[in-house]
Ligand SMILES: Cc1cc2nc3c(=O)[nH]c(=O)nc-3n(C[C@H](O)[C@H](O)[C@H](O)COP(=O)(O)OP(=O)(O)OC[C@H]3O[C@@H](n4cnc5c(N)ncnc54)[C@H](O)[C@@H]3O)c2cc1C
């Protein structure tokens with residue numbers, strides 16, 4: 001014991017962090033689709049830094065497969081209003097309609113923009129951008145599936161990410177690669193709280209960097225790693241949300257988390273809806289096409305929340321496949337092999353690589369996988385972060401992409417609408433920030449703004465408790481997948497809540513192995529886990545309170561939508577002790593009145 | 600549908616675990632003067648990825664082990680390492696396929712920073728040197744540029760690149776001379792040179808015609824074998840060489 005103690009002190013003393021100071025007009029945190037799109041808008045206009053914990057091309061936007069919807073009408077009749085209707089309905093009437101209108105209208109522009117940037121879209125025989133079907137996207141308000149999704153084989157996100165990064169290279173955007181933001185700074189000297197910068201940790205050296213900046217835009221992506229079975233990258237730990245949440249910014253609609261129906265069994269790796277767009281069929285263990293029963297019109301192309309619940313029901317009622325009867329099949333065996341090779345090359349390779357299955361002759365075992373956060377940092381349509389139902393903004397603070405909640409996806413995002421969201425609102429947020437910073441002075445940031453981050457790092461390195469980060473994270477993911485996923489009840493949520501409280505308690509006595517400064521991912525994972533715990537708790541508390549079923553939030557004990565009491569957005573505030581206080585704000589309506597959601 | 604044809608062994612959660620021996624090249628610049636080997640044993644399912652085994656070491660035995668990773672399914676390009684002598688992504692290779700005795704070291708030709716983490720800056724600098732972005736001076740107005748499916752197909756293969764560096768760091772020419780631009784940069788040049796919308800092929804071909812360019816390649820095919828995206832790397836290099844020689848795209 002004594003020996004151990006001495007070693008710890010020794011390390012603590014040895015640790016003297018170097019701090020660097022930078023001054024910028026605009027800082028963008030994150031270099032996925034949203035961050036890069038914003039960067040293109042800002043770079044060259046004002047002094048900009050893009051800070052990213054991953055090399056830009058490693059961002060999870062690159063994993064997106066299926067496509068990006070826009071009513072180009074290149075292959076059949078379509079109007080952006082139809083797209084807007086589908087988005088409102090798909091979101092189960094929790095989306096804000098003015099924002100949805102903007103997204104669907106600007107979608108067309110955004111696709112053309114990407115094409116001009118060099119995006120290699122798949123083409124029609126006439127050389128125009130090709131379009132295909134996708135879940136929940138219909139012609140004329142639900143009549144039949146429509147070909148609206150623009151795509152590049154089944155690696156649309158990869159192509160978007162590469163294209164945007166290429167443009168950033170062309171624009172000589174200033175990147176700080178492998179710098180991880182640990183804190184946000186505000187300036188309250190003028191009486192009003194405004195953004196003042198961020199504190200970042202340089203992975204290669206362990207040095208801290210204080211970026212003082214007039215504008216800060218968060219584009220840090222999702223937090224799918226709160227779940228065990230997940231399509232999300234290991235690095236999707238909700239850092240942007242977590243950092244702001246700790247600093248008093250509320251989080252909107254956390255209880256709405258999407259489960260994609262077709263994750264590779266056991267892995268959670270995504271098989272895009274494009275597989276069903278191309279004609280793929282879901283079958284249960286008996287070989288039945290069960291979606292015919294659930295959604296007679298659009299069948300397998302019903303929105304994700306419905307399909308995931310249908311799969312859950314098949315499994316629960318004993319009609320699953322396999323020894324444990326805990327998966328169903330995605331069947332592509334009836335599709336022409338050439339079509340599979342041309343349109344779905346990557347995802348069929350995933351099935352071969354991870355399951356040893358040949359999708360041309362064998363159906364693929366799948367199960368729902370945690371996929372997308374509808375909720376996040378509340379913003380308006382200019383990407384400005386808003387604090388309440390009155391639209392009070394924090395000047396200089398912006399968010400875009402999956403970390404943000406505009407809200408265009410409501411209670412359930414339609415496939416292809418996120419790639420759209422990141423480019424439309426990345427651009428808007430970038431533009432608004434570039435405008436804003438021209439009109440304001442540099443913020444006041446006192447020396448030692450990094451003190452709290454430094455203390456935190458020192459505490460982690462000095463700690464000698466018996467708890468380990470991976471163990472706590474695994475238990476968190478386990479309870480979230482079991483108790484707070486596709487189907488929830490008061491009881492399951494209570495269990496998750498109690499478990500999270502226990503884990504938060506245990507988190508106080510974690511110790512890390514790596515006390516070093518160079519590429520200390522051990523430390524980084526400890527910080528990331530704090531965000532996962534915070535967000536999981538916010539999600540569960542929001543879900544416990546919401547006594548209705550809407551979109552991706554399904555309560556077996558309250559199986560209907562309740563527009564009288566619950567057509568409102570939640571705002572979770574974090575107390576100093578990590579406790580959650582809920583508040584609500586109204587949904588902004590528009591042309592479409594809520595009606596029952598049938599497909 | 601052929602439900603019976605399904606190989607059950609691959610799709611059960613109950614496959615017995617196997618003992619995996621990992622021999623990993625470690626280097627910590629804060630304490631080591633040079634790299635050394637460490638050995639570990641972990642229990643894994645045959646269907647687990649090598650990346651899962653690395654995680655198992657990091658998460659249950661030694662948290663100081665450093666390696667990059669993100670997507671865990673071969674699309675982000677973070678976790679290129681040398682496994683039993685071959686450049687691979689740790690996340691797309693299963694224990695079942697690579698065996699239970701694994702020697703893992705950092706990719707070669709780039710400076711090692713810590714353990715399996717190498718300095719990627721020289722690699723990205725070479726990528727940037729070939730103008731990796733669409734250059735087109737015409738104004739297409741408020742509509743898409745047209746491109747026939749055949750023209751689109753012309754450069755499809757090289758659009759798949761995820762910049763993982765498996766190819767470049769398997770190239771003997773690159774090991775011998777790091778001023779060589781390397782196969783990954785040439786692949787990305789190819790992606791634009793053969794894009795019918797692009798108008799800067801000549802500039803890129805000039806860059807690749809220089810001393811550090813395509814002529815250093817001796818067609819050894821290491822790069823093609825190493826590419827986890829199945830890109831015909833050597834073929835694309837040959838196409839670029841031919842374009843330089845015959846001034847033809
Ligand atoms: C497998 C898969 C398939 C999908 N397919 C589709 C599809 O077909 N169509 C569609 O519309 N949507 C799809 N989606 C959803 C969509 O891809 C994502 O929601 C979207 O790409 C998110 O983009 P983003 O820019 O917000 O975040 P990301 O691309 O995740 O980027 C996050 C960025 O933030 C950085 N970052 C994070 N934390 C920090 C920190 N602390 N400090 C510094 N930097 C940080 C990272 O380095 C990274 O650059 C898919 C998602 C998945 C997982």
Ligand code: SF4
Pocket residue numbers: 769770771772773781782815816817818819820821822823832833836
């Ligand atoms: S083909 Fe050329 S680039 Fe590829 S490994 Fe051989 S020498 Fe290197």
Ligand code: SF4
Pocket residue numbers: 759760761762763764765766767782783786825826827828829830832
């Ligand atoms: S060509 Fe292949 S091996 Fe080389 S960087 Fe690209 S994806 Fe990796």
Ligand code: FES
Pocket residue numbers: 667668669670671672673674675676677678688689690691
């Ligand atoms: S972790 Fe992304 S390619 Fe392996």
